[in-house]
Amino acid sequence: MTITLEREHGLRQPTDEQFGLECPYCGVYAHMSPQSVPDVAALYKDRPKHIGLVYQCDACHAPIFLRFTVKNYAESSIELFQNFIELERPKERFPFSYLPKHTEVLFREALSCYSSNNFNAFASMCRRAANSSFSALGESGKLRAFDEVLAAQEIAEIDDNSFEPIKKVLFDSGEKEGLPTLNRAQAGVLLEVLKDMFYQCFVRRSRLKRAIKVRRFFVRESNDSLKSSA
Ligand SMILES: [Zn+2]
Numbered sequence: 001m002t003i004t005l006e007r008e009h010g011l012r013q014p015t016d017e018q019f020g021l022e023c024p025y026c027g028v029y030a031h032m033s034p035q036s037v038p039d040v041a042a043l044y045k046d047r048p049k050h051i052g053l054v055y056q057c058d059a060c061h062a063p064i065f066l067r068f069t070v071k072n073y074a075e076s077s078i079e080l081f082q083n084f085i086e087l088e089r090p091k092e093r094f095p096f097s098y099l100p101k102h103t104e105v106l107f108r109e110a111l112s113c114y115s116s117n118n119f120n121a122f123a124s125m126c127r128r129a130a131n132s133s134f135s136a137l138g139e140s141g142k143l144r145a146f147d148e149v150l151a152a153q154e155i156a157e158i159d160d161n162s163f164e165p166i167k168k169v170l171f172d173s174g175e176k177e178g179l180p181t182l183n184r185a186q187a188g189v190l191l192e193v194l195k196d197m198f199y200q201c202f203v204r205r206s207r208l209k210r211a212i213k214v215r216r217f218f219v220r221e222s223n224d225s226l227k228s229s230a
Helices: 040-046 101-115 119-137 140-155 161-172 184-229
Strands: 004-006 008-010 018-024 029-036 050-057 064-074 079-088
Touching: 004 040, 008 101, 029 064, 040 079, 101 119, 101 184, 119 140, 119 161, 119 184, 140 161, 161 184
Parallel strands: none
Antiparallel strands: 004 008, 004 079, 018 029, 029 050, 050 064, 064 079
């Protein structure tokens, strides 16, 4: 999407291109409409390198702040680079209450790093959260978690080379083992793999146990009421 600010007409963006984003407030992938646009005459006067635009989420009407870098101040219009920074990113969700308390604290911070685009801080926190979960899982916990991660690799059909940094972050926790540097795409894979690992090791188990307990309870209740009515 190429956005320009024209001296005469203000904001111009191609009308045939729908501009959508995942809204950090309502979580819906929604169409965004311009809500607040800078004064073009003032921009020509100060010529800032970055400018801010506020869009409105069509689903919940919340304001979404975006920062753009100026590509060029031309005679009659200001052209902006297509890449922009979302000042508030959507929060990553997870059923945190199923995790051991210490793991939950670390994983919440990991997700907050991810939402702020700090992907290597995110990787470091993932390692800490994973280590904390291995201790909570007990003796063979790390091995079990490793099997879950290999299963996730297979399901997602990720080749060994691309998957190596993800495994290093999660399982190479010796003092001499450094952390690989991750880019946005690798951090995204790490996020999904670790969520899946926690899901398999903690969430699934607790939910299933609780669901079966509830079923048994109702079977017992109905048996008791049959006996008493007999
Ligand atoms: Zn919204």
